[in-house]
Amino acid sequence: MAINVLTVFAVLGIVNFTIAGSPLGAMVLKSDKQAKSECEAYLKKKDRCEDLCKATVLRYWDKCSGIIEVPFAQHFRRDNCDSDYYYNGTLQCVSPARKMIDECHQASHESKCLEQSYGSPVRSPQLAPLTNLQASNVLESCANMLGIDPDMVELYRLFDFDVDSNSRCLFRCYLIRQGLYSDVDGPNLDRMYVQCGGYDQFLNDFKASAQECVDNLRSQCLDKCTLAIRIASDCFPRNSGPLAQALFGDLGFDLNPVVVAFKNMIYSFEDVFTITTTTEDNIV
Secondary structure, X not given: OOOOHHHHHHHHHHHHHHHOOEOOEOOOEEOHHHHHHHHHHHOOOOOOOHHHHHHHHOOOEEOOOEEOHHHHHOOEEOOOOOHHHHHHHXXXXXXXXXXXXXHHHHHHHHHHHHHHHOOEXXXXXXEOOOOHHHHHHHHHHHHXXXXXXXXXXXXXXXOOXXXXXXXXXXXXXXXXXXXXXXXXXXXXXXXXXXXXXXXXXXXXXXXXXXXXXXXXXXXXXXXXXXHHHHHHHHOOOXXXXXXXXXXXXXXXXXXXXXXXXXXXXXXXXXXXXXXXXXXHHHHO
16 A cells, blocks of 8 residues: 555654653754664665655644745855845746655755755754644643633634633643744744744844834733733734734635634624614614
8 A cells, every 4th residue: 555655744743743752842943863773774875755755753844835945944054145036046046946746855955955045054942833733733632631611612713812811821832832922032033934924024023023013012011911912912913923823824715704704793793783782772
């Protein structure tokens, strides 16, 4: 029976993530060297799929689009600050790989393109982003630890986890266990960028915009759980930040239109109720 090599890597990656848990919960930091050692244990010597294996283990491979640049880029230190130079050169090099059918060849070609475009390798371990399924498991484990019923979690999703103290503390736990947030330091913006997206902005722009918002909220003396949910909802892109990941990440599709429609229905009822009440008050 033929087995898809990427499926095997994905399963092995999940096992590794479970074993290599950190004191913060689900967060995993991993270096290129560590990923290479893992893949050597899985593959034959000088296997043509080594780059695909590494990309899968380090969570910068997407079956549909190939290498995801942001998680990949954290393993390098750029020698040149010309973003346009990197972008245009890399795009020209990578384009032929997008047409390749063989994933191992595609991963190898794209890896070489990006390695040539970037600077010196970073030897220290970097964040290996959680998959959508793993992020969902973090939310489930937080609900279990806090004694929150699974049905309530689904209700909290509908209202962006900003329902009551339980929902807000659940979301705070979700951020902390991913290593994305702490009460002392606030959000780790570098990790947040890698894990949650917002890639339509460059990292420095992303961090500057978010930090201004974070500083403003922290000056308001909010309680810990309210501060965490407010930072997530107010300071990051709605379609790619940590809140979006918690709302839609494990579903495999974007539920946002459904949630918006549901909320609009509720809000319309509230408007009708308000108008009716006001009219009755005026009549009286």
